[in-house]
Amino acid sequence: MRISIRTKAIFHQINREHLGLHEFVSDPEDLEILLVQIEESGDIYAIPGLLNFLLKLDKTKALLIAETIHNHLRQIPVANLPKFEEQLRTVYLFPGFPDSRPLDWYKVSPQQVPSVMEFGEFASSLLGVFCFHNNGYVREAATIALDFIKDGSEIPFLLLRANDWVHVIRKIAYQALLDRCMLGYTEHFTKNLPLVMRLESCDRSDHTYLIKMIVSQLEKEDSWKFLLASIQSEEMAERRDAFFLAIRSTNTKLRNQAIELGIRNQDTLIRVWSAKRVNLIRNTAQFERALSVLREDSFMPVRLAAIRHSVEHSKDNAVDILKIALLDRHISIREFARFHLNKLEPMDYREYYRAILSEDHQYRLYAAIGGLGETGIAADDVLLLPFVKHRLVKIRTAALRALAKSNLNEHTKTFIACLEDESPKVSREAARSLLQSRNFVTYQEQIWLLINKDLASHVKLNAFSLISKLSKWDSIFYLLKLSRLDDEMIHERTQVAMRAWWSSYNRTFTQPNQYQKKRIREELANHPSKGISTPLDRILQSFD
DSSP states (O other): OOOOHHHHHHHHHHBGGGGTOOOBOOOHHHHHHHHHHHHHHTOGGGHHHHHHHHTTSOHHHHHHHHHHHHHHHHTSOGGGHHHHHHHHTTOOSOTTSOTTSOOGGGGOOGGGGGGGGGGGGGHHHHHHHHTTOSOHHHHHHHHHHHTTOOSSTTHHHHHHHTTOSSHHHHHHHHHHHHHHHTTTOHHHHHHTHHHHHHGGGOOSSOOHHHHHHHHHHHTSGGGHHHHHHHHTOSSHHHHHHHHHHHHTSSOHHHHHHHHHHHTTOSOHHHHHHHHHHGGGOOOHHHHHHHHHHHTTOSSHHHHHHHHHHHHHHOTTTHHHHHHHHTTOSSHHHHHHHHHHHHHHSOOOHHHHHHHHTTOOOHHHHHHHHHHHHHHOOGGGHHHHGGGGGOSSHHHHHHHHHHHHHHHGGGOHHHHHHHTTOSSHHHHHHHHHHHHHHOGGGGGHHHHHHHHHSSOOHHHHHHHHHHHTTSOHHHHHHHHHHHTTSSOHHHHHHHHHHHHHHHHHGGGSOOOOOHHHHHHHHHHHHHOSOHHHHHHHHHHHHTTO
Protein backbone atom coordinates (compact mmCIF):
# COMPACT_ATOMS: atom_id res chain seq x y z
CA MET A 1 0.00 0.00 0.00
CA ARG A 2 1.60 3.25 -1.15
CA ILE A 3 0.50 6.86 -0.95
CA SER A 4 1.44 9.48 -3.49
CA ILE A 5 4.30 11.90 -2.89
CA ARG A 6 1.81 14.77 -2.76
CA THR A 7 -0.32 13.06 -0.07
CA LYS A 8 2.78 12.22 1.93
CA ALA A 9 3.78 15.91 1.88
CA ILE A 10 0.31 16.88 3.18
CA PHE A 11 0.69 14.41 6.06
CA HIS A 12 4.02 16.04 6.84
CA GLN A 13 2.17 19.31 7.27
CA ILE A 14 -0.58 17.76 9.39
CA ASN A 15 1.74 15.73 11.57
CA ARG A 16 4.36 18.31 12.52
CA GLU A 17 5.92 15.93 15.00
CA HIS A 18 7.51 14.28 11.96
CA LEU A 19 9.35 17.53 11.32
CA GLY A 20 10.60 17.68 14.88
CA LEU A 21 8.15 20.37 16.01
CA HIS A 22 6.20 17.98 18.28
CA GLU A 23 2.85 19.61 17.57
CA PHE A 24 -0.28 18.97 15.56
CA VAL A 25 -2.03 21.45 13.26
CA SER A 26 -3.79 23.58 15.85
CA ASP A 27 -6.24 25.55 13.72
CA PRO A 28 -9.29 23.46 12.61
CA GLU A 29 -9.61 25.62 9.48
CA ASP A 30 -6.00 24.90 8.50
CA LEU A 31 -6.62 21.20 9.16
CA GLU A 32 -9.77 21.27 7.03
CA ILE A 33 -7.86 22.79 4.10
CA LEU A 34 -5.23 20.05 4.30
CA LEU A 35 -7.87 17.30 4.58
CA VAL A 36 -9.69 18.68 1.54
CA GLN A 37 -6.43 18.39 -0.38
CA ILE A 38 -6.12 14.75 0.68
CA GLU A 39 -9.73 14.11 -0.31
CA GLU A 40 -9.27 15.75 -3.71
CA SER A 41 -6.21 13.58 -4.34
CA GLY A 42 -8.47 10.51 -4.33
CA ASP A 43 -5.67 8.64 -2.57
CA ILE A 44 -7.53 5.93 -0.62
CA TYR A 45 -4.27 4.74 0.89
CA ALA A 46 -4.30 7.85 3.05
CA ILE A 47 -6.89 6.16 5.29
CA PRO A 48 -4.38 4.44 7.66
CA GLY A 49 -2.71 7.77 8.36
CA LEU A 50 -6.06 9.46 8.99
CA LEU A 51 -7.09 6.67 11.37
CA ASN A 52 -4.02 7.40 13.42
CA PHE A 53 -5.48 10.79 14.43
CA LEU A 54 -9.08 9.75 14.92
CA LEU A 55 -9.28 8.81 18.61
CA LYS A 56 -6.70 11.21 20.03
CA LEU A 57 -7.99 14.59 18.82
CA ASP A 58 -10.69 16.88 20.16
CA LYS A 59 -14.21 16.38 18.76
CA THR A 60 -14.04 19.21 16.20
CA LYS A 61 -10.84 17.99 14.57
CA ALA A 62 -11.79 14.32 14.87
CA LEU A 63 -15.05 15.02 13.05
CA LEU A 64 -13.11 16.50 10.14
CA ILE A 65 -10.90 13.40 10.07
CA ALA A 66 -13.97 11.13 10.22
CA GLU A 67 -15.61 12.89 7.27
CA THR A 68 -12.46 12.54 5.17
CA ILE A 69 -12.20 8.81 5.95
CA HIS A 70 -15.90 8.39 5.13
CA ASN A 71 -15.53 10.16 1.77
CA HIS A 72 -12.39 8.20 0.90
CA LEU A 73 -14.02 4.88 1.74
CA ARG A 74 -16.99 5.66 -0.51
CA GLN A 75 -14.57 6.00 -3.44
CA ILE A 76 -13.62 2.33 -3.18
CA PRO A 77 -15.79 0.07 -5.38
CA VAL A 78 -17.58 -2.55 -3.29
CA ALA A 79 -15.84 -5.37 -5.17
CA ASN A 80 -12.43 -3.94 -4.14
CA LEU A 81 -13.15 -3.80 -0.40
CA PRO A 82 -11.70 -7.29 0.33
CA LYS A 83 -8.42 -6.30 -1.32
CA PHE A 84 -8.37 -2.99 0.53
CA GLU A 85 -9.00 -4.80 3.83
CA GLU A 86 -6.08 -7.10 3.16
CA GLN A 87 -3.77 -4.20 2.31
CA LEU A 88 -4.86 -2.13 5.29
CA ARG A 89 -4.06 -4.98 7.64
CA THR A 90 -0.42 -5.02 6.47
CA VAL A 91 0.29 -1.32 7.15
CA TYR A 92 2.24 -0.81 10.37
CA LEU A 93 4.44 2.11 9.45
CA PHE A 94 3.07 4.98 7.41
CA PRO A 95 4.83 7.62 5.27
CA GLY A 96 4.52 10.99 6.92
CA PHE A 97 4.88 9.56 10.45
CA PRO A 98 7.96 8.67 12.50
CA ASP A 99 9.18 5.36 11.10
CA SER A 100 10.44 4.09 14.44
CA ARG A 101 7.03 3.08 15.80
CA PRO A 102 3.86 1.47 14.41
CA LEU A 103 0.68 3.44 13.84
CA ASP A 104 -1.27 4.23 17.01
CA TRP A 105 -4.38 2.89 15.30
CA TYR A 106 -3.06 -0.65 15.78
CA LYS A 107 -3.05 -0.09 19.54
CA VAL A 108 -6.81 0.58 19.68
CA SER A 109 -8.62 -1.39 22.37
CA PRO A 110 -12.10 -2.97 21.97
CA GLN A 111 -13.38 -0.57 24.66
CA GLN A 112 -12.61 2.43 22.43
CA VAL A 113 -14.68 1.17 19.50
CA PRO A 114 -18.20 2.13 20.79
CA SER A 115 -17.09 5.77 21.00
CA VAL A 116 -17.06 5.83 17.20
CA MET A 117 -20.87 5.86 17.28
CA GLU A 118 -20.63 9.52 18.31
CA PHE A 119 -19.57 10.44 14.78
CA GLY A 120 -23.15 10.12 13.50
CA GLU A 121 -23.47 9.67 9.72
CA PHE A 122 -19.78 8.74 9.49
CA ALA A 123 -20.01 6.02 12.15
CA SER A 124 -20.70 3.09 9.79
CA SER A 125 -17.65 3.89 7.63
CA LEU A 126 -15.42 4.20 10.69
CA LEU A 127 -16.76 0.99 12.22
CA GLY A 128 -16.31 -0.67 8.84
CA VAL A 129 -12.63 0.21 8.87
CA PHE A 130 -12.35 -1.01 12.48
CA CYS A 131 -13.79 -4.29 11.17
CA PHE A 132 -10.53 -4.61 9.20
CA HIS A 133 -8.38 -4.41 12.34
CA ASN A 134 -5.78 -7.11 13.08
CA ASN A 135 -7.13 -7.59 16.59
CA GLY A 136 -10.08 -9.99 16.63
CA TYR A 137 -11.56 -8.38 19.74
CA VAL A 138 -11.59 -4.99 17.98
CA ARG A 139 -13.26 -6.56 14.92
CA GLU A 140 -15.83 -8.22 17.18
CA ALA A 141 -16.64 -4.94 18.97
CA ALA A 142 -16.96 -3.14 15.62
CA THR A 143 -19.23 -5.85 14.19
CA ILE A 144 -21.50 -5.70 17.26
CA ALA A 145 -21.67 -1.90 16.94
CA LEU A 146 -22.46 -2.18 13.21
CA ASP A 147 -25.49 -4.29 14.04
CA PHE A 148 -27.04 -1.24 15.72
CA ILE A 149 -26.89 0.70 12.45
CA LYS A 150 -29.92 0.06 10.27
CA ASP A 151 -29.56 2.35 7.24
CA GLY A 152 -27.87 -0.11 4.85
CA SER A 153 -24.41 1.45 5.05
CA GLU A 154 -23.35 -1.40 7.34
CA ILE A 155 -24.12 -4.16 4.81
CA PRO A 156 -20.74 -4.36 2.96
CA PHE A 157 -18.82 -4.66 6.22
CA LEU A 158 -21.17 -7.28 7.66
CA LEU A 159 -20.80 -9.30 4.44
CA LEU A 160 -17.03 -9.21 4.82
CA ARG A 161 -17.19 -10.27 8.46
CA ALA A 162 -19.52 -13.15 7.55
CA ASN A 163 -16.32 -14.82 6.36
CA ASP A 164 -14.11 -13.72 9.26
CA TRP A 165 -11.65 -16.36 10.46
CA VAL A 166 -12.97 -15.99 14.03
CA HIS A 167 -16.11 -18.06 14.50
CA VAL A 168 -17.73 -15.66 17.00
CA ILE A 169 -17.44 -12.73 14.57
CA ARG A 170 -18.81 -14.81 11.70
CA LYS A 171 -21.80 -15.78 13.84
CA ILE A 172 -22.58 -12.15 14.79
CA ALA A 173 -22.36 -10.97 11.17
CA TYR A 174 -24.33 -13.97 9.89
CA GLN A 175 -27.24 -13.32 12.25
CA ALA A 176 -27.20 -9.58 11.55
CA LEU A 177 -27.47 -10.27 7.81
CA LEU A 178 -30.30 -12.79 8.24
CA ASP A 179 -32.22 -10.23 10.33
CA ARG A 180 -31.85 -7.69 7.52
CA CYS A 181 -33.24 -10.14 5.00
CA MET A 182 -36.53 -9.70 6.84
CA LEU A 183 -36.35 -5.90 6.98
CA GLY A 184 -36.66 -4.95 3.31
CA TYR A 185 -32.94 -4.46 2.68
CA THR A 186 -33.11 -5.58 -0.96
CA GLU A 187 -31.80 -2.28 -2.36
CA HIS A 188 -28.75 -2.42 -0.12
CA PHE A 189 -28.06 -6.09 -0.82
CA THR A 190 -28.32 -5.38 -4.54
CA LYS A 191 -25.72 -2.61 -4.33
CA ASN A 192 -23.42 -5.05 -2.55
CA LEU A 193 -24.00 -8.05 -4.82
CA PRO A 194 -20.27 -8.57 -5.53
CA LEU A 195 -19.74 -9.24 -1.81
CA VAL A 196 -22.83 -11.47 -1.62
CA MET A 197 -21.66 -13.56 -4.60
CA ARG A 198 -18.12 -13.60 -3.20
CA LEU A 199 -19.41 -15.70 -0.29
CA GLU A 200 -19.98 -18.55 -2.76
CA SER A 201 -16.22 -19.00 -3.02
CA CYS A 202 -15.47 -18.42 0.69
CA ASP A 203 -14.97 -21.65 2.60
CA ARG A 204 -14.44 -20.67 6.25
CA SER A 205 -18.10 -21.48 6.77
CA ASP A 206 -21.06 -22.77 4.77
CA HIS A 207 -22.76 -19.64 3.42
CA THR A 208 -25.30 -21.46 1.24
CA TYR A 209 -28.34 -20.66 3.38
CA LEU A 210 -27.40 -16.99 3.80
CA ILE A 211 -26.86 -16.54 0.05
CA LYS A 212 -30.14 -18.34 -0.67
CA MET A 213 -32.03 -16.06 1.72
CA ILE A 214 -30.55 -12.89 0.21
CA VAL A 215 -31.12 -14.03 -3.39
CA SER A 216 -34.71 -15.05 -2.63
CA GLN A 217 -35.37 -11.49 -1.43
CA LEU A 218 -33.84 -10.02 -4.58
CA GLU A 219 -35.93 -12.23 -6.85
CA LYS A 220 -39.23 -11.02 -5.41
CA GLU A 221 -41.16 -8.87 -7.89
CA ASP A 222 -41.14 -5.80 -5.67
CA SER A 223 -37.32 -6.00 -5.61
CA TRP A 224 -36.81 -6.22 -9.38
CA LYS A 225 -36.46 -2.46 -9.77
CA PHE A 226 -33.31 -2.55 -7.63
CA LEU A 227 -31.86 -5.56 -9.42
CA LEU A 228 -32.57 -4.12 -12.88
CA ALA A 229 -31.19 -0.74 -11.84
CA SER A 230 -27.95 -2.44 -10.78
CA ILE A 231 -27.57 -3.92 -14.27
CA GLN A 232 -26.98 -0.34 -15.42
CA SER A 233 -24.63 0.52 -12.56
CA GLU A 234 -21.33 2.27 -13.19
CA GLU A 235 -19.58 -0.42 -11.14
CA MET A 236 -18.61 -3.33 -13.36
CA ALA A 237 -18.80 -6.08 -10.71
CA GLU A 238 -22.23 -4.91 -9.48
CA ARG A 239 -23.84 -4.79 -12.94
CA ARG A 240 -22.40 -8.16 -13.97
CA ASP A 241 -23.49 -9.92 -10.78
CA ALA A 242 -26.94 -8.34 -11.01
CA PHE A 243 -27.35 -9.41 -14.62
CA PHE A 244 -26.13 -12.94 -13.99
CA LEU A 245 -28.48 -13.29 -11.03
CA ALA A 246 -31.44 -12.00 -13.07
CA ILE A 247 -30.96 -14.29 -16.07
CA ARG A 248 -30.37 -17.24 -13.75
CA SER A 249 -33.77 -16.63 -12.19
CA THR A 250 -36.64 -19.05 -12.83
CA ASN A 251 -38.96 -16.09 -13.36
CA THR A 252 -39.44 -15.58 -17.11
CA LYS A 253 -40.52 -11.96 -16.82
CA LEU A 254 -37.43 -11.00 -14.83
CA ARG A 255 -35.16 -12.79 -17.29
CA ASN A 256 -36.77 -11.02 -20.25
CA GLN A 257 -36.39 -7.59 -18.67
CA ALA A 258 -32.76 -8.32 -17.80
CA ILE A 259 -31.96 -9.36 -21.37
CA GLU A 260 -33.79 -6.30 -22.74
CA LEU A 261 -31.47 -4.14 -20.64
CA GLY A 262 -28.45 -6.33 -21.33
CA ILE A 263 -28.54 -6.05 -25.13
CA ARG A 264 -28.00 -2.28 -24.89
CA ASN A 265 -25.62 -2.33 -21.92
CA GLN A 266 -22.32 -0.47 -21.91
CA ASP A 267 -20.63 -3.66 -20.69
CA THR A 268 -19.42 -5.82 -23.59
CA LEU A 269 -19.53 -9.02 -21.55
CA ILE A 270 -23.16 -8.41 -20.54
CA ARG A 271 -24.06 -7.91 -24.20
CA VAL A 272 -22.35 -11.20 -25.05
CA TRP A 273 -24.28 -12.99 -22.27
CA SER A 274 -27.49 -11.36 -23.51
CA ALA A 275 -26.83 -12.48 -27.08
CA LYS A 276 -26.16 -16.05 -26.02
CA ARG A 277 -29.31 -16.22 -23.88
CA VAL A 278 -31.66 -14.13 -26.00
CA ASN A 279 -33.55 -17.31 -26.92
CA LEU A 280 -34.90 -17.31 -23.33
CA ILE A 281 -37.28 -14.55 -24.47
CA ARG A 282 -40.48 -16.41 -25.33
CA ASN A 283 -42.42 -13.47 -26.73
CA THR A 284 -41.84 -13.58 -30.51
CA ALA A 285 -42.05 -9.81 -31.07
CA GLN A 286 -39.64 -9.09 -28.20
CA PHE A 287 -37.31 -11.83 -29.42
CA GLU A 288 -37.15 -10.39 -32.95
CA ARG A 289 -36.59 -6.85 -31.67
CA ALA A 290 -33.76 -8.04 -29.45
CA LEU A 291 -32.12 -9.91 -32.33
CA SER A 292 -32.33 -6.88 -34.62
CA VAL A 293 -30.50 -4.79 -32.00
CA LEU A 294 -27.86 -7.45 -31.37
CA ARG A 295 -27.15 -7.95 -35.08
CA GLU A 296 -26.08 -4.28 -35.25
CA ASP A 297 -23.78 -4.49 -32.21
CA SER A 298 -20.23 -3.18 -32.52
CA PHE A 299 -18.71 -6.34 -30.98
CA MET A 300 -18.30 -9.32 -33.32
CA PRO A 301 -19.16 -12.15 -30.85
CA VAL A 302 -22.47 -10.39 -30.08
CA ARG A 303 -23.37 -10.08 -33.77
CA LEU A 304 -22.35 -13.67 -34.45
CA ALA A 305 -24.47 -15.03 -31.58
CA ALA A 306 -27.47 -12.99 -32.80
CA ILE A 307 -27.08 -14.21 -36.39
CA ARG A 308 -26.79 -17.78 -35.17
CA HIS A 309 -30.05 -17.42 -33.21
CA SER A 310 -31.70 -15.83 -36.24
CA VAL A 311 -30.75 -18.75 -38.46
CA GLU A 312 -31.95 -21.30 -35.90
CA HIS A 313 -35.24 -19.63 -34.97
CA SER A 314 -36.24 -17.57 -38.02
CA LYS A 315 -36.15 -20.02 -40.90
CA ASP A 316 -38.20 -17.76 -43.17
CA ASN A 317 -35.78 -14.84 -42.84
CA ALA A 318 -32.56 -16.84 -42.48
CA VAL A 319 -31.42 -16.40 -46.10
CA ASP A 320 -31.94 -12.64 -46.08
CA ILE A 321 -30.14 -12.28 -42.76
CA LEU A 322 -27.21 -14.39 -43.98
CA LYS A 323 -26.91 -12.35 -47.20
CA ILE A 324 -26.64 -9.20 -45.13
CA ALA A 325 -24.01 -10.96 -43.01
CA LEU A 326 -21.94 -11.61 -46.17
CA LEU A 327 -21.00 -7.92 -45.94
CA ASP A 328 -20.18 -7.89 -42.25
CA ARG A 329 -16.88 -6.20 -41.45
CA HIS A 330 -15.55 -9.27 -39.63
CA ILE A 331 -14.22 -12.34 -41.44
CA SER A 332 -15.70 -14.80 -38.89
CA ILE A 333 -19.24 -13.62 -39.62
CA ARG A 334 -18.69 -13.61 -43.40
CA GLU A 335 -17.42 -17.20 -43.18
CA PHE A 336 -20.37 -18.18 -40.98
CA ALA A 337 -22.79 -16.66 -43.50
CA ARG A 338 -21.20 -18.45 -46.48
CA PHE A 339 -21.16 -21.77 -44.63
CA HIS A 340 -24.89 -21.67 -43.87
CA LEU A 341 -25.90 -20.18 -47.22
CA ASN A 342 -24.25 -23.15 -48.90
CA LYS A 343 -26.86 -25.29 -47.14
CA LEU A 344 -29.85 -23.03 -47.75
CA GLU A 345 -29.26 -21.17 -51.00
CA PRO A 346 -25.83 -21.58 -52.62
CA MET A 347 -24.54 -18.65 -54.68
CA ASP A 348 -21.41 -17.40 -56.46
CA TYR A 349 -19.77 -15.39 -53.69
CA ARG A 350 -16.89 -14.26 -55.84
CA GLU A 351 -19.20 -12.59 -58.33
CA TYR A 352 -21.28 -11.16 -55.51
CA TYR A 353 -18.25 -9.42 -53.99
CA ARG A 354 -16.86 -8.34 -57.37
CA ALA A 355 -20.14 -6.54 -58.17
CA ILE A 356 -19.96 -4.49 -54.96
CA LEU A 357 -16.43 -3.20 -55.65
CA SER A 358 -17.87 -0.55 -57.99
CA GLU A 359 -19.81 1.01 -55.08
CA ASP A 360 -18.49 3.88 -52.98
CA HIS A 361 -20.18 2.84 -49.75
CA GLN A 362 -17.17 2.45 -47.44
CA TYR A 363 -18.64 -0.23 -45.14
CA ARG A 364 -19.91 -2.45 -47.97
CA LEU A 365 -16.70 -1.82 -49.89
CA TYR A 366 -14.52 -2.82 -46.94
CA ALA A 367 -16.42 -6.09 -46.49
CA ALA A 368 -16.48 -6.79 -50.24
CA ILE A 369 -12.70 -6.39 -50.53
CA GLY A 370 -12.22 -8.77 -47.61
CA GLY A 371 -14.78 -11.19 -49.03
CA LEU A 372 -13.14 -11.21 -52.46
CA GLY A 373 -9.79 -11.95 -50.86
CA GLU A 374 -11.40 -14.92 -49.11
CA THR A 375 -13.35 -16.31 -52.08
CA GLY A 376 -11.59 -14.94 -55.16
CA ILE A 377 -8.82 -16.22 -57.42
CA ALA A 378 -5.38 -14.85 -58.33
CA ALA A 379 -6.79 -12.99 -61.35
CA ASP A 380 -8.93 -10.84 -59.05
CA ASP A 381 -5.83 -8.93 -57.95
CA VAL A 382 -6.48 -6.56 -60.89
CA LEU A 383 -9.66 -5.43 -59.14
CA LEU A 384 -7.98 -5.15 -55.75
CA LEU A 385 -4.83 -3.20 -56.69
CA PRO A 386 -6.51 0.22 -57.16
CA PHE A 387 -7.75 0.14 -53.56
CA VAL A 388 -4.17 0.02 -52.24
CA LYS A 389 -4.14 3.81 -52.82
CA HIS A 390 -7.66 4.51 -51.56
CA ARG A 391 -8.18 7.64 -49.43
CA LEU A 392 -9.42 5.60 -46.43
CA VAL A 393 -6.93 3.75 -44.24
CA LYS A 394 -9.27 0.82 -43.56
CA ILE A 395 -9.81 0.28 -47.31
CA ARG A 396 -6.07 0.33 -48.04
CA THR A 397 -5.49 -2.13 -45.20
CA ALA A 398 -8.26 -4.44 -46.43
CA ALA A 399 -6.87 -4.33 -49.98
CA LEU A 400 -3.39 -5.37 -48.82
CA ARG A 401 -4.86 -8.18 -46.73
CA ALA A 402 -6.97 -9.37 -49.68
CA LEU A 403 -3.99 -9.28 -52.06
CA ALA A 404 -1.99 -11.38 -49.61
CA LYS A 405 -4.75 -13.98 -49.59
CA SER A 406 -5.47 -14.07 -53.30
CA ASN A 407 -2.03 -13.67 -54.91
CA LEU A 408 0.62 -13.20 -52.25
CA ASN A 409 3.83 -13.89 -54.15
CA GLU A 410 3.11 -11.60 -57.11
CA HIS A 411 2.88 -8.35 -55.20
CA THR A 412 6.07 -8.09 -53.18
CA LYS A 413 6.94 -4.71 -54.74
CA THR A 414 3.47 -3.39 -53.86
CA PHE A 415 3.88 -4.46 -50.25
CA ILE A 416 7.34 -2.87 -50.03
CA ALA A 417 5.98 0.39 -51.46
CA CYS A 418 3.17 0.33 -48.89
CA LEU A 419 5.70 0.11 -46.07
CA GLU A 420 6.11 3.87 -46.58
CA ASP A 421 2.39 4.55 -46.15
CA GLU A 422 1.58 7.45 -43.84
CA SER A 423 -0.71 5.20 -41.82
CA PRO A 424 1.02 2.90 -39.25
CA LYS A 425 -1.81 0.39 -39.73
CA VAL A 426 -1.28 0.12 -43.51
CA SER A 427 2.50 -0.06 -43.12
CA ARG A 428 2.16 -2.80 -40.50
CA GLU A 429 -0.18 -4.81 -42.76
CA ALA A 430 2.35 -4.54 -45.60
CA ALA A 431 5.13 -5.80 -43.30
CA ARG A 432 2.93 -8.68 -42.17
CA SER A 433 2.28 -9.71 -45.78
CA LEU A 434 6.00 -9.56 -46.61
CA LEU A 435 6.85 -11.76 -43.64
CA GLN A 436 4.23 -14.22 -44.79
CA SER A 437 5.67 -14.55 -48.30
CA ARG A 438 9.40 -14.28 -47.38
CA ASN A 439 9.97 -12.78 -50.85
CA PHE A 440 11.22 -9.61 -49.20
CA VAL A 441 14.62 -11.33 -48.80
CA THR A 442 15.34 -10.42 -52.41
CA TYR A 443 14.74 -6.74 -51.62
CA GLN A 444 16.70 -6.54 -48.38
CA GLU A 445 18.86 -3.63 -49.55
CA GLN A 446 15.76 -1.62 -50.47
CA ILE A 447 14.28 -2.32 -47.05
CA TRP A 448 17.54 -1.31 -45.34
CA LEU A 449 17.40 2.04 -47.14
CA LEU A 450 13.96 2.70 -45.61
CA ILE A 451 15.56 2.61 -42.16
CA ASN A 452 18.40 4.85 -43.30
CA LYS A 453 16.06 7.49 -44.77
CA ASP A 454 14.36 10.33 -42.94
CA LEU A 455 10.97 8.61 -42.76
CA ALA A 456 8.24 8.23 -40.15
CA SER A 457 9.14 6.11 -37.12
CA HIS A 458 6.50 3.46 -37.90
CA VAL A 459 8.05 2.94 -41.36
CA LYS A 460 11.50 2.45 -39.85
CA LEU A 461 10.21 0.06 -37.20
CA ASN A 462 8.33 -2.10 -39.69
CA ALA A 463 11.39 -2.18 -41.99
CA PHE A 464 13.53 -3.10 -38.98
CA SER A 465 11.19 -5.97 -38.12
CA LEU A 466 11.78 -7.37 -41.61
CA ILE A 467 15.55 -6.94 -41.42
CA SER A 468 15.64 -8.77 -38.09
CA LYS A 469 13.80 -11.71 -39.69
CA LEU A 470 16.41 -12.25 -42.42
CA SER A 471 18.62 -15.33 -42.39
CA LYS A 472 21.32 -15.57 -39.74
CA TRP A 473 24.20 -14.20 -41.80
CA ASP A 474 22.20 -11.55 -43.64
CA SER A 475 20.61 -10.22 -40.47
CA ILE A 476 23.94 -9.79 -38.61
CA PHE A 477 25.33 -7.81 -41.54
CA TYR A 478 22.47 -5.32 -41.40
CA LEU A 479 22.49 -5.24 -37.61
CA LEU A 480 26.14 -4.19 -37.77
CA LYS A 481 25.21 -1.39 -40.16
CA LEU A 482 22.25 -0.37 -38.03
CA SER A 483 24.36 -0.19 -34.87
CA ARG A 484 26.29 2.67 -36.48
CA LEU A 485 23.22 4.79 -37.19
CA ASP A 486 22.62 7.92 -35.15
CA ASP A 487 19.03 7.03 -34.31
CA GLU A 488 18.28 6.30 -30.66
CA MET A 489 15.06 4.36 -31.36
CA ILE A 490 16.74 2.07 -33.91
CA HIS A 491 19.93 1.83 -31.85
CA GLU A 492 18.07 0.43 -28.81
CA ARG A 493 16.26 -2.18 -30.89
CA THR A 494 19.46 -3.11 -32.68
CA GLN A 495 21.21 -3.79 -29.38
CA VAL A 496 18.37 -6.07 -28.30
CA ALA A 497 18.42 -7.89 -31.66
CA MET A 498 22.19 -8.34 -31.53
CA ARG A 499 22.01 -9.83 -28.03
CA ALA A 500 19.37 -12.23 -29.34
CA TRP A 501 21.62 -13.10 -32.28
CA TRP A 502 24.60 -13.87 -30.05
CA SER A 503 22.50 -16.04 -27.75
CA SER A 504 21.14 -18.19 -30.58
CA TYR A 505 23.57 -18.03 -33.53
CA ASN A 506 25.03 -21.50 -32.83
CA ARG A 507 21.63 -23.22 -32.63
CA THR A 508 21.57 -23.61 -36.41
CA PHE A 509 24.37 -24.91 -38.63
CA THR A 510 23.82 -22.69 -41.65
CA GLN A 511 27.15 -21.69 -43.15
CA PRO A 512 27.73 -18.25 -44.68
CA ASN A 513 28.45 -18.14 -48.41
CA GLN A 514 31.39 -16.22 -49.86
CA TYR A 515 29.36 -13.10 -50.56
CA GLN A 516 27.97 -13.01 -47.02
CA LYS A 517 31.41 -13.47 -45.45
CA LYS A 518 32.90 -10.77 -47.66
CA ARG A 519 30.37 -8.09 -46.83
CA ILE A 520 30.31 -8.91 -43.09
CA ARG A 521 34.12 -8.56 -42.98
CA GLU A 522 33.99 -5.29 -44.89
CA GLU A 523 31.46 -3.97 -42.39
CA LEU A 524 33.56 -5.23 -39.45
CA ALA A 525 36.59 -3.41 -40.84
CA ASN A 526 34.72 -0.12 -40.54
CA HIS A 527 32.95 -0.90 -37.28
CA PRO A 528 34.13 1.11 -34.25
CA SER A 529 33.42 -1.64 -31.67
CA LYS A 530 36.16 -4.25 -31.31
CA GLY A 531 33.92 -6.04 -28.79
CA ILE A 532 31.84 -7.13 -31.75
CA SER A 533 34.48 -7.30 -34.48
CA THR A 534 36.93 -9.71 -32.87
CA PRO A 535 34.59 -12.57 -31.81
CA LEU A 536 32.54 -12.33 -35.01
CA ASP A 537 35.67 -12.44 -37.15
CA ARG A 538 36.78 -15.59 -35.32
CA ILE A 539 33.42 -17.20 -36.04
CA LEU A 540 33.80 -16.37 -39.76
CA GLN A 541 37.32 -17.82 -39.78
CA SER A 542 35.93 -21.15 -38.65
CA PHE A 543 34.04 -21.34 -41.96
CA ASP A 544 37.07 -20.56 -44.18
